[in-house]
Amino acid sequence: MGVDFELTAEQKKLKYQTREFAREVLRPAAEMADAQPDPQEAFRAMKPVYEQAAAMGMHTMFLPKEYGGGGATNVNFLIAIEELCAIDPGFPTILLVNGLALMPLLWFGTDQQREKWIGRATADTRGDFLAGWAVSERGGTANFDHPSPRAGIQLTADHDRSRGQYVLNGEKHWPCNSGGWDLRGADVNLCIVRTDRAQGGKTGLSAILVERDTPGIEYEVIDKMAHRACQNVTMTFHGARVPEENLLAEGDGDLVINRNFTWSAPIASIAAVGVARGAYEFALKWSKTYTGGGSSPIINHQAVGNLLTEIAAKIEAGRYFCWKAAHYMDKFGDQGHALGGMNKTFCGDLMQSVVFDCMRVVGVNALDRKFPMDKFYREAAVFSLYDAGNLAMQRRRAWGVMADRSFSPDTFVDSEPLEFTKSMEGYGVITEIG
Structure with a gap:
């Protein structure tokens, strides 16, 4: 029969191992984080949980085995995520956003970008590596594909060809993980930017990888009523310079x-x-x-x-x-x-x-x-x-x-x-x- 809802023995093992982790490791930490008045301290309180999750391969389980990831199917990743979210949905959002930042490299990135950033993520077994996904702005994301260059994405990336760099100016509002554990930035942030100021959303957008400690970026943590175990920030770019080899999906953001x-x-x-x-x-x-x-x-x-x-x-x-x-x-x-x-x-x-x-x-x-x-x-x-x-x-x-x-x-x-x-x-x- 083509339709089968029965879990395999491997999937059942994944389900109950993740459930044990969620109840024994995640629950007490998430309860403390939720009660923590400082949102950055709430996020930092999840670092020990993230470290244990990384030791189990959770933080990169969705990435292909050829790059050192767990090679999990989408279905298997869902089985694990349900167990975590039944206890606390904030922490697994950290894992999800790692994917939102890195999966586009599989679809649109160069071999060098994949080897560098996906390889760095999967090599981390200590739970230090974080990736951020920065698309939303003050005006929201809903109209990102508006045909007017004056609407939608307004973080600009101007090409300085003489120095082989892109210069970023503008703001991202609500990106997750992006500030990193210490507000010096995630190891890498995948940012959607406007590379053509004269074009609208379908033709003027690209993606660019912004590395940790890039000068000219400020991070302000947002104090949320829920999902307090994960971090959301406002990123403000003041002439931040990024190497041109960090650009991907030019015109296809x-x-x-x-x-x-x-x-x-x-x-x-x-x-x-x-x-x-x-x-x-x-x-x-x-x-x-x-x-x-x-x-x-x-x-x-x-x-x-x-x-x-x-x-x-x-x-x-x-x-x-x-x-x-x-x-x-x-x-x-x-x-x-x-x-x-x-x-x-x-x-x-x-x-x-x-x-x-x-x-x-x-x-x-x-x-x-x-x-x-x-x-x-x-x-x-x-x-x-x-x-x-x-x-x-x-x-x-x-x-x-x-x-x-x-x-x-x-x-x-x-x-x-x-x-x-x-x-x-x-x-x-x-x-x-x-």
């Missing part, structure tokens, strides 16, 4: 963004499923012991039983959608743009309803911070906002694919390939009014 958020979509989706599952597991356990002042546990009440049944069904549906999206990308090299966008929006929105329903099961005690529902509720707010957002960019990406004449409603059912092209970009971008 738009495709870097779209392919990256396609790769990350099922990962962010399974992260949402993990948070939903964590809330559900607590609510289910609570319902089996809490009586609410009655004579028996509340799970024996029809309203509670029906609600828990709906919650469990949503989690199952979300998980299998994630597996489907990841399997499609394993087969076709991360080309499931529409499927990934639909997966991300569906699971992010689904998870918020699940967490809220779990709070209804727990009742007013969900507001008591000695129980974990407060944290699940705050973490749930993140998923419709990050990783290209649910309101605009992710849906626009799916829309652009579905509007193309090559798309069929059977494309994903039949697992047929569908390449993403520049003609699929730009849907929903307002160019004029009136």
